[in-house]
Amino acid sequence: MRSDKEGARAPLGLKIAAGLGLAFLHLPILLIFVYAFTTEERSYQWPPPGFTLKWFGVAWGRADLWEALILSLKVASLATLLAMLLGTLCAAAMSRTKFFGRESISLLIILPIALPGIVTGVALRSAFNLAEIPFSFWTLIIGHATFCVVMVYNNAVARFRRLHGSLMEAAADLGADGFQAFRYVVLPNIGTALLAGGMLAFALSFDEVIVTTFTAGQQQTLPIWMLEELVRPRQRPVTNVAAMVVALATFLPILLAYRLTRDGDQTAGAGK
Amino acid sequence: MTAAEIPQSRGLRGALSDWFWRNPGMTLFLMLLPPLLWLGIIYLGSLFALLLQSFYSIDEYSGLINREFTLKTYAELFKPANLDIILRTVTMAALVTVGSAVVAFPIAYFAARYAKGRWKAIFYLGVMLPLWSSYLVKVYAWKLILAREGILNWTFAKLHLTWLVEAWLALPIVGGNSLSVSHTGTFLVFLYVWLPYMILPIQASLERVPGNLIEAASDLGATPRQTFWNVLFPLALPGVLAGSIFTFSLTMGDYIIPQIVGTSRRFIGQAVYAHQGTAGNIPLAAAFTVAPILIMGVYLWFAKRKGAFDAL
Known part of the structure; x- marks a missing residue:
């Protein structure tokens, strides 16, 4: 049991640290999803110059x-x-x-x-x-x-x-x-x-x-x-x-x- | 379910079933036999064969393996170049462990004590999904992030902080030509990839802390800060230690991350890979693997004494 007090609130600093930690865990994976649609072929350029579905066909x-x-x-x-x-x-x-x-x-x-x-x-x-x-x-x-x-x-x-x-x-x-x-x-x-x-x-x-x-x-x-x-x-x-x-x-x-x-x-x- | 639905057993099957019932010892033995044969012969057998080969040596001129017992190969481990590799790997593993404990603690703490209901599930999956996502995809993501033209440099440029990155990269040891070929980059990727392994045990150990312990502390007049440092933190330490087993062991054995993001200076895993592969020096590769096994052995012994295994 952890509900020591009803309405026990997390300190703001803790909330921010936990949120940043979760973001750190997920942003890199989300980035993969963006890069799958990029039109750039030769580098890992960010932001992507354009978006295309072409590479799905090529990969297929x-x-x-x-x-x-x-x-x-x-x-x-x-x-x-x-x-x-x-x-x-x-x-x-x-x-x-x-x-x-x-x-x-x-x-x-x-x-x-x-x-x-x-x-x-x-x-x-x-x-x-x-x-x-x-x-x-x-x-x-x-x-x-x-x-x-x-x-x-x-x-x-x-x-x-x-x-x-x-x-x-x-x-x-x-x-x-x-x-x-x-x-x-x-x-x-x-x-x-x-x-x-x-x-x-x-x-x-x-x-x-x-x-x-x-x-x-x-x-x-x-x-x-x-x-x-x-x-x-x-x-x-x-x-x-x-x-x-x-x-x-x-x-x-x-x-x-x-x-x-x-x-x-x-x-x-x-x-x- | 009524008895009529299940046909009465007779014949060989019934006899066999009766025999199992009457001979629990034999049944146990028969059940354990296949898995033990598999792990005992294939796995332990291979490990012992490897250990054995670390006592062989390689003939420097012919490149053939000399199958005579010798400690020569182990002596080679203590050459400055090889010692350097071991030291570098252990230092990196220790840094990654400390780093991930620092990043993991607030996440685990929030998830264990404050997240409820839907948020609890979100935090749980929020840790499980990255944990189970493909290792190579995660490493690849970091290759994208750390690339010179990638998102990290772009962000720093937008914030007019490029000078900060450059100042960092100009430092010795942690710096380099760019983030993706520096020890800093290697550290970041290690930290990212093993972080979930640190979060889960800490969270588990924090969840086991009974709520009335916290109440008792505040009844006795402790401020939240005092409660944290004097009650919660000591109780979470076995969890941190349990997580550190993973982060330490995984960092020590990895040869892919430093190869993709990092300098040309080798880590233990890369040395093992190179020696068993193109160099064909199995004895030295085997001796190199003994280093992490020994270090992990000592580490596990220490962790067990501190009660980390109950927190797994």
Whole structure:
């Protein structure tokens, strides 16, 4: 409870600092949206000399952009699927009982995102090299799934904890076997958390660039395409459009995940 | 739901289900097996392989990797040029951490204590959306902002403050030819990109402060300022520490931001990237990655002692 006094007003200085902070977080992203329409081709001139929709058409016709996008979607879907499977299993097991080594397992799960991305990337790359596994679509999936597990795990484990054990027992008392209890009792209760975790994992994988550079062979995902464009700008207007589309594409899953977890706060049997 | 809707289980499936029920230990083991195999073999295996390779060395003449245990590669880390890289990276990570704590605190404080209802949701999404927006898009946005012909210089020119930017850029270390090739630019982009990671834990720790604690403080005659410094701020510190884990670790491991916005002086990430790539010096790259792992290890140990993990 924070409503110490009704009508407790924030000091003006605090309001200004918080407002400026939020503006600082959002203005750069808004700028991307303006630049997507600029007529300027050779520089990042501000204010834009004019506005045009031309570059949307040009970007639409670019085969390399489409290939990168499709590859990114494929990688993110497969990695998310794998992560959902592994993350859910892990969350279910971890929330059930206390057992020896439980703490180390939870550390192991968060390690891939707790350590700097470059460590994960170099480690995987050198391991693939040592094992003489050629870099391909599949090495990319392995890399992505590894750091996506934690996203699903975090979401699922929070929900599993709130899911009362007596629910499973009640299901068993009513004659359901383990699979039925899972299908009819557990799954509906954790479904939205899984979906939210999956979306966050998808967004993470779709956007990931560091581990990707280390585990990809010739494959070019959308972030890799963007990175090349950032290092050596060749088609600035097309990049502007691509950046805007990517920004929009990541907003949607986030808003959806937010809705899903917010509504899912009232879990059956939570008892709190 | 009535029992009639769910068919009674029989046969193999029923037997399997019964077996799971009777052997909770085995069930637990079977559930944990796939994720542990994955993370244990693929991830930990790779990490250990990397650590192992940091004890190899590279033959200076042939460029081949000599697979004999040696500390030579680690000794190389302490050459002035390499030590410089580590020091520069740690300094930048520390500055970014302090900077983001300063910028994040008012946002988190307002969101936790004053924002209600709709504003609460706006602040929450206002932090979540930038947090989850594409990293490269954010970096790209800053490339647009910091460009010589970009919006920042334009704004300063409109305010007749161009001389201020130029005076800043003339300073040693933080300055440079233009903002986009200076350490100041690198700092700004780091600050921007990792800021949400600092806001969320601070907000979480402030929200856990019970309201009656504040009331008690004012009942005992504390001014709002005293309440803030003596009650709220100490309780928010674990949150700041938790956020600093992210900002510190993320800054230390990044090699893309300093490559796109910054000077030609390297950071740890760039050194690792260069050594494992074109130079083919995996042992030195591996030794370089040990530096952030060790620093983070010490940092995490310290943070854990100060209770930062409860604030995550």
